[in-house]
Amino acid sequence: MTTPPSARRTYSYLGPAGTFTEAALAQVPEARGQSWNPVRNVAEALADVVEGRSDAAMIAIENSVDGGVSTAQDALATMPGLRIVGEYLVPVNFVLVGRPGTSLADVSLVAAHPVAYAQCLQWLGRELPGHAHLPASSNVASALGLIDGTSDADAAISPPGILEHHDLQLLAEGIGDKKDAVTRFVLVARTVAPPAPTGADKTSLVVELPDDHPGALLEMLEQFATRGINLSLLASRPIGDALGRYRFVIDADGHILDERMADALLGLRRFSPKMIFLGSYPRADRVINRYPDRYSDDVFVEARDWLRGLVSGEPEG
Template structure:
């Protein structure tokens, strides 16, 4: 990077929920912030050294994993998740002044936003056709352009406040008022965030072969070591039908003995396993660790085995 200032990129344009997540990062308000048109573009800026880190959505409490992010981070040169942020989600319906709800025939927004407002749309504008947008903010700003090919947009309230040419037709149109989206800050592999005691580890595990018990063998690496999984999703690799990888969030840090041992087991089963990072949980929830899976228990067990091997070696030398 030519500048000494930290540079972040995010799924833009300005005013997206992703930018709100980025603003939770200490120092982000004073950093250089570059909007990206899509997740792939944001991550590529990091890979190419054009940005120090990218904030992208990875999971929604209503729709589950954000597939564009899951796929983009699982392939290409390796990246690391160094932080996560949670943002409560609410939506408004906006249009140009003079447009009424009864006039709406086409609505644009991001796919996840459309899915989260589906019931409201069916009840209030059932005739509306969905026009996919790269982001909620981009859809809203697009309304102000000459020749806009849709009548309204679904976006965050902040976008409507910052764009004087937009008129809010309806507020709080989300089907789930408690909806939350989880975002991750992604950088190039570098210093591993320190263990906080309330951490999360993300890995990508390709299924070595499609056979009975293959997934169970992967899950057993966590279960037998007392590691809880907070998310597991399958995604197609794109190589051929039936070939998948699993994107997994596990409670704990790679510096925890139980997590390190589980990752070692995964690597034995699937050598192409990709470590995506260990980082502090945004909710600061501390996992419950059984005594037999604590660091002390692992250290004691390893010392016991080492004692057996040392004793055997000494016996062989004196024989």
């Protein structure tokens, strides 16, 4: 049974077809058979969600080679009304493509997004030592320029998915220098209640320090350390209003409904003049969060009940 057009959900993603972002969106079960809206950049994708043109947007947030995606982190920190509802991992593999009839021996000018180019330098230096680089605006745009004639390049570095959508000559595959490179994507919707804890969850936050003094960052990190919470991401981004002013993008293992995480968020709220809760959601790798017994939910509940008993005058026993 097909979904009525009026009931179809819309998902925005960095297009055009064939991008790694499209591959991440293809992992979302509820997005299959729905409307997919290719956009030109992260800000446009998130604006679609905020303004109601899309139900959710898929954006890249972190790469295992290059680290955090600053444009995405800054957008999430400054655009209100958004909530991360899921994360997805996509292996980053690159292919070299050319116009039909092109051979590797014909290639002297390679079009590529600067990040993709940097991730393929070893292969390029070995197989095409005399080549020159023509920067492109995206991994897919590098290949589309070959098709529409707007690029002078002989070949382009692109995601493998480009071959499913366009008639291009595959010149080489698996040309990335890091064979296990992965990009992490997040699905972002309007503010909603977080899904129930699974035991394999992640919580994303943006936190600003209250002021610049020795130990301020340590005080923030202690909110997690004293509650046994591991951080899988800690990235600093300039706030932009003055030199030396930074906000911190944080991924913490656990869920807001976990007692230890809730306690940490209360501590952060008291500590920071501005803290943004971006969401609690299942980890893409589904790895169960482990922590010492002294940080279990039962311990936090017992301590709170103990204090309540002291306040109410109950005898200790």
